[in-house]
Amino acid sequence: MKPRDRLRVAVQKSGRLSEHSQDLLARCGLKFRQSRDKLFCFGESLAIDLLLVRDDDIPGLIADGVCDLGIVGRNVLAEQQAAAAASGESALFGEILPLGFGRCRLSIALPQELDYAGPGTLGGLRIATTYPALTRQWLAAAGVEAKVVVLSGSVEIAPKLGTADAICDLVSSGATLQANQLREVAGILDSEAVLAGALQAPQDERGELRDLLLRRIEGVIQVRE
Numbered sequence: 001m002k003p004r005d006r007l008r009v010a011v012q013k014s015g016r017l018s019e020h021s022q023d024l025l026a027r028c029g030l031k032f033r034q035s036r037d038k039l040f041c042f043g044e045s046l047a048i049d050l051l052l053v054r055d056d057d058i059p060g061l062i063a064d065g066v067c068d069l070g071i072v073g074r075n076v077l078a079e080q081q082a083a084a085a086a087s088g089e090s091a092l093f094g095e096i097l098p099l100g101f102g103r104c105r106l107s108i109a110l111p112q113e114l115d116y117a118g119p120g121t122l123g124g125l126r127i128a129t130t131y132p133a134l135t136r137q138w139l140a141a142a143g144v145e146a147k148v149v150v151l152s153g154s155v156e157i158a159p160k161l162g163t164a165d166a167i168c169d170l171v172s173s174g175a176t177l178q179a180n181q182l183r184e185v186a187g188i189l190d191s192e193a194v195l196a197g198a199l200q201a202p203q204d205e206r207g208e209l210r211d212l213l214l215r216r217i218e219g220v221i222q223v224r225e
C-alpha cells in the first residue's frame with residue numbers, strides 16, 4: 001500500500017452515530033470539503049481526512065490500514081474482536097477512547113411470559129441475534145448451552161415468528177422490546193461510541209496527528225462533562 005502522510009478517520013456515513021461523530025470532529029477544529037460522491041471528506045484545516053462508510057466496515061478498514069482511526073459503537077468493535085478470538089486470530093484494532101454518545105446495551109431478552117432464574121434458564125433455547133460472537137462468548141462464560149440463530153436484522157420479531165425463543169439485541173429506551181412483548185433479562189455489554197484505532201500508532205507524521213486529534217477530542221469531552 002502507498003504510504004500516506006495524511007491521517008484518515010472512518011466515520012459512519014448515515015445512521016445513529018453520523019451526526020454526533022461529525023459534530024465532535026468539527027468541535028475539534030477540523031474543517032472538511034466533501035467529495036461529490038459524499039464518501040470522502042478532505043481536511044482543510046489539518047491533514048486529517050474522513051472516510052464515510054457503514055459502521056460494520058470500520059474495524060476492518062483500521063485492521064487493513066486503510067484508515068488510522070474510526071468512530072464506531074463498542075458493540076461493533078467488540079463483536080469483531082470476539083469473532084477474531086473465536087477463530088484463533090488476534091484483532092489488529094482496539095478501543096482508544098470512549099466518546100460518551102450513542103449509549104446502549106447489548107442484552108438478552110425473553111418473551112414477557114417466560115420466567116427467568118439466571119443464565120441457566122437459557123439452556124437449550126434458540127437465541128436470535130446479529131451479535132453471534134458476543135452472544136456465544138457470554139453463554140460460554142456462563143456455562144450455558146444454547147443455539148445461536150444469526151439474523152441480519154429485525155431480531156426483535158423472531159420469537160413471535162417462532163424462529164427463536166429469545167433474542168440478544170441492542171437496547172436503549174426499551175421501547176422496541178416492550179412493543180414486541182419482550183423483557184430484558186441480562187446485560188452482555190454496555191456500549192457507546194468509541195474512538196477505535198490500530199493497536200500500534202503509526203511512527204510518522206500520522207502518529208503526531210493522531211496524538212493531536214486525541215488531545216483535542218479529550219478536551220472537547222472534558223468541556224462537555
Ligand code: PRT
Pocket residue numbers: 012013014015016017053054055056072073074075076102103104169170171172173174175176177191192193
Ligand atoms: O448503515 P450502517 O450499517 O452504518 O448502520 P446500522 O444500521 O448498522 O447502525 P445504526 O445507525 O442503527 O446504529 C449505529 C450504532 O448506534 C450502533 O452500533 C450502536 O452502537 C448505537 N446505538 C445506540 C444503537 C441504539 N442506540 C439502538 N437503540 N443502535 C441500534 N439501536 C436499535 C436496536 O438495534 C433496536 O432495534 O434500536 C432498537 C432499540 O431501541 P429502543 O430505544 O427501542 O430500546
Ligand code: ZN
Pocket residue numbers: 054055056
Ligand atoms: Zn451497521
